[in-house]
Amino acid sequence: PVTTGERVLAAGEPEVVHEGGAPAAGEDPDLPPWQRLNPRMILADLLRVLFSLAPGIVALGAVGVEPTPGVLGSLGAIAVWGAIGAAADVLRWITTRYRVTDTYVERRTGLFVRTYRSIRRDRIRSVDADARLLRRLAGLRRVRIGAGQASTAMESALVLDAISREDARRLRERLLEHRPSDTTARGTGRGTDRGAGEVYAELRPWWVLYNMANVWAFFMAAGLLWGTWWMLALFGLDPGGWVASSVERLGAGTTATVVLGAALVWLLGVVGLAVNFFNEYAGFRLERVPGENGTVLRTTHGLLRTREVNRDDHRLRGITLSEPLPWRWMGSTEVHVITTGLSLWSAAATILPRVPRATASRVADAVLAGPGDPMRVPLRRHPGAALRRRLGWALGVTGALTGTAAWLVAGTGWPATVWWVTGAVVLPIAVGLAVAGHLALGHAVTPSHLVTRYGATNRHTSALEVRAVSGVRIRQSLLQRRLGLATVEFTTAAGWGRYPAVDMAAGETAELAALALPEQVRRFRAEGAPGPGPEPSHLFRQG
Incomplete structure (x- = not known):
């Protein structure tokens, strides 16, 4: 037998799909007929x-x-690659x-291994439509239907590749028109209209400055140089000889040549x-656009490959601003939505490219549409004991690496300068990161x-809806307990x-927990349980 998700097809058993779209024997005749992908994909x-x-x-x-033979082999590989891809699509x-019923989105596919997949419509988190250049020329779109598979069952989204642009638009509108249950709406306190049309x-254009100057420039340059080198060699040219003659004509020393070459490579990558x-x-x-039963947060972008991502506002729970250290030096950040069914690693969770922090904070507050501008509210600083904890770790790491270097010097005969140079390099970096970590709290x-x-x-920096909090955990390590942190x-x-509030004053933790889950914390305290601090950590849960 062949497993197909909800049922098993015995070997040789005919499909339930009929060419005319009529329901097969044993199927509910009221269900909509199965549809093919658009035949323009063959074009x-x-x-x-x-x-x-x-x-x-x-x-x-x-x-x-x-x-x-080398030229024919390379050209033949390109031709075979294109032919195999086209044959696979046919x-x-x-x-x-595929078909869309009142309850499910269903897809059947496969020749030797027939597979069946379905997604409940009330669990759909996002509908993503994109098209590469050839698909766009044919008026087609690829639709990805996400229902949290990657973060729960570790499955990929259900993909329909390819359907017409109009079918993709109608499918998107139909799949995102479902209203969440009354329980869900009450649980999140979210209305059905949040600034539709904004x-x-x-x-x-100047956003490009925040997205092109980074270490990935070298990887981009490596790919471009390899592709150019291979293509020129394919046409009988000698790029290696041209590079060697250019270096010889330059007449610079080895060091200057290497530095100049690295700079040119980096510039090419930029x-x-x-x-x-x-x-x-x-x-x-x-933008936020209206739907049949609420609003949808939509992003559209792309030149050679267009992409449109729609996220149901009923599932939006907050915003996260991500700022790696090099980006902070440039004053840029990236914005991700916190939404049910989508991991922050998902591309659909990103709603802005890297932009200035002021722009990111403004857009995030507008998307959240909550009182108080959460992303621009002044934050309460954490106590100096948190800095002492980080400085202790910095000194410990420095000592461990310096001691390892000294042991290697004693055992291998390396110069004695190795161990103290290691300490001199590691110590300021570790202390700097400790200070940066404390300032970030x-x-x-x-x-x-x-x-x-x-x-x-x-x-x-994360702003999470209070009503979306399902539990609060207060924990302390031995060192945190000694320093009065939690x-x-x-x-x-x-x-x-x-989403943690790291290394805050232990005496303030119960108050903060009560702001998120007041009833649960009040009941916990009324039962005479000890508060955080000298006692073990506790877990509060709704329900």
């Missing part, structure tokens, strides 16, 4: 085959490259059917990242959100699942 694949043959036609016919068009952000940014975010727009409470911030190398973790069924 797009024909263009794909022609493009894969183009290098060979140009090289052998127009340029007159000698047909050596086979997928023949074997794939545009929160559009592309600003230009590549800039081009990639405009290709990915051309026409960027973040903070928390605040607004009428609608809990705000936490932490992280030395990657600072995270960490409060707020748990929720969204994003990372827990």
Whole structure:
């Protein structure tokens, strides 16, 4: 038998899909008929085959490259790659059917291994439509339907590739029109209209400055140089000889040549990242649009590959600003939504490219639409004992690395300068990170959100809806207990699942926990349980 998710098909058992769309025997005749993918995808694949043959036609016919085995092998690999991809798409068009019922989105596919997948419509978190260049030329879209599979069952989203642009639009509107249950609405306190029709952000060309100057420039340059080198060699040119002759004509020393080469490579990578940014975010727009039963947070962007992501507002629980250390030096940040069913690692959770922090905070507050501007509220600083804890760790790490270096010097005969140079290099870095980590700590409470911030190398500022908190955990390590510190973790069924206020004063933890879960904490205290501090950590849960 072949497993298909909800049922098992015996080998040789016919599919329940009929060509005319009529229901098969044993199926409910009231269900909608199964549909094929759009046949225009075959036209797009024909263009794909022609493009894969183009290098060979140009090289052998127009340029007159000698047909050596190496050249023919490379050109043949390109042509075969295009043909195999096109054949796979044709086979997928023949074997794939899908339909949308009142309860499920269903898809059947496969030739030798037939698979069946379904997603309950009331569990759909996002509908993402995109199209590469050839699909756009054919008027097609690829639709990805996310229902939290990646963060729960570790499954990929259900993909329909490809359907027409109009079918994709109608499918998006239909799948996102479901109203959450009354219980869900009461649990989150979210209304059905949150500023529908508002545009929160559009592309600003100078944003490219925050997205092109980083270490990834070297990887981008490596890819561009390898591709260019391979293509020139394919057409019978000698890029290695040209580079060698250029270095010889330059006449600089080895060190100067290496430095100049690294600078040119980095510059090439920066230009590549800039081009990639405009290709990915051309026409960027973040807006809240009305739906049949509420509002949807939508982002659209892309030049050669367009993408549209829709996120149900009923599932929005907060916002996280992510600021790795190099980005903080540049004053930039990235914005992610905290929403049920989407991990913060998901691309659909990102609603802005890297932008100035002021812009990110303004947009985040507008998206949250809560009183008090959670992302711009002043945070309560954590006590100096938190800095002492981090300085202790910094000194411990420095001592461990310096001691290891001294042991290697004694055992291997390395120069004695190795161990003290190690300490001299590691100590200021460790102390600097300790200070940065302490400066990053903070928390605040607004009428609608809990705000936490932490992280030395990657600072995270999160605003989580108070009504979305499902539990509070107060914990202390032995060192925290000695220093009078404690960490409060707020748990929720969204994003990372827990958001901590790290190393705050132990005497303030119960008060902060009570702001999130007042009834549970009040009942816990009324039962005479000891508060946080000298006693073990406790766990409060709703329900």
